[in-house]
Amino acid sequence: MTTAREAELRLEAVEQPRAHEYVAEQLRREIALRVLPPTAPLPPERDLARIFRVSRATVQLAMRLLEREGLIERRRGRNGGTFVIEPAEEAPTALLAGIAEKRTFIEETLDFRAELEPAAAAQAAGTAGSEDLDAIERAAELAEAAKDDAEFMRYDTEFHLAVARASHNRYFERAVVQSRVVLNDVLPALPETALWHARTHRQHAAVLEALRAGSAPAARRAMLQHVRDTDRSVRALLAALDPARPA
CATH class of the missing domain: 1.20.120.530 (GntR ligand-binding domain-like)
Structure with missing residues (x-):
C-alpha cells in the first residue's frame, strides 16, 4: 500500500541494465540517427570493447541483441564484418x-x-x-x-x-x-x-x-x-x- 508521503515523491522502480544493454542502446541510437547509415560497417569488436571500456564478450552479447532486432548482420569471408542492415521498405x-x-x-x-x-x-x-x-x-x-x-x-x-x-x-x-x-x-x-x-x-x-x-x-x-x-x-x-x- 502506498502512503500519502510516498505518493508525493516522484520515484520510479529501478531497472538495472546490464553492460551489454548499454552498449546495444548506444549503437541503436547511432543507427537511428543515421550516424551509422544502412550498409555501413561497425567498428571491429576489439575497437568497440576499447571505446566502451568493456570486455569483448560484452560487445559480442550486444551484437547478438542488435542482430536479433534486425538492425545489423554479420558477414564472413574476405569482405566480412558487421554491417547495418538496409531497412525493409515499410508499408x-x-x-x-x-x-x-x-x-x-x-x-x-x-x-x-x-x-x-x-x-x-x-x-x-x-x-x-x-x-x-x-x-x-x-x-x-x-x-x-x-x-x-x-x-x-x-x-x-x-x-x-x-x-x-x-x-x-x-x-x-x-x-x-x-x-x-x-x-x-x-x-x-x-x-x-x-x-x-x-x-x-x-x-x-x-x-x-x-x-x-x-x-x-x-x-x-x-x-x-x-x-x-x-x-x-x-x-x-x-x-x-x-x-x-x-x-
Missing part, C-alpha cells in the same frame, strides 16, 4: 499507424525542440571554435549534395548534432540527440521535395552565418525559423492522421 499504412500511436510523444518532442535548439544555437554562437564551425559547414554541404532523401536526412541530422556539439554543453548535446531520435522516425513520412530541400539549405546557411558572426540573437532566430518549418510540417501530418483530435 505507408504501417509507418503512419506507428506515428499516429506516438502522437503525444512526438508533439511533446516538437514543443521541447522549439525551445532547445534555438537555445543551443545561441550558446554555440559564443562557444564554437573553428573546428566546430568547419564541422557544421561540412554537414550542411553534404546535405546539399545528397543524392537521395536517406542521405539528406543523415547529413541534416549531423548538421543539428554539430550545432549542439558546438555549444560545448553536454546537456544540450544529449537533448538534441534524444529529440532527433524521435523525429527521425517521423521525417521519412513527410513529402520531401526539391523546394523543401532548397529551403533547408538556405536555413542551414543562415544558421552557419550567424554562428560565424558570433551573434547569439541571430543564431537563435535562424534556428527557430528552421525548426518551426519542420514543426509545421510534422503537426500537419499528425492532424491529417487523426482529424477528429484537436491540434
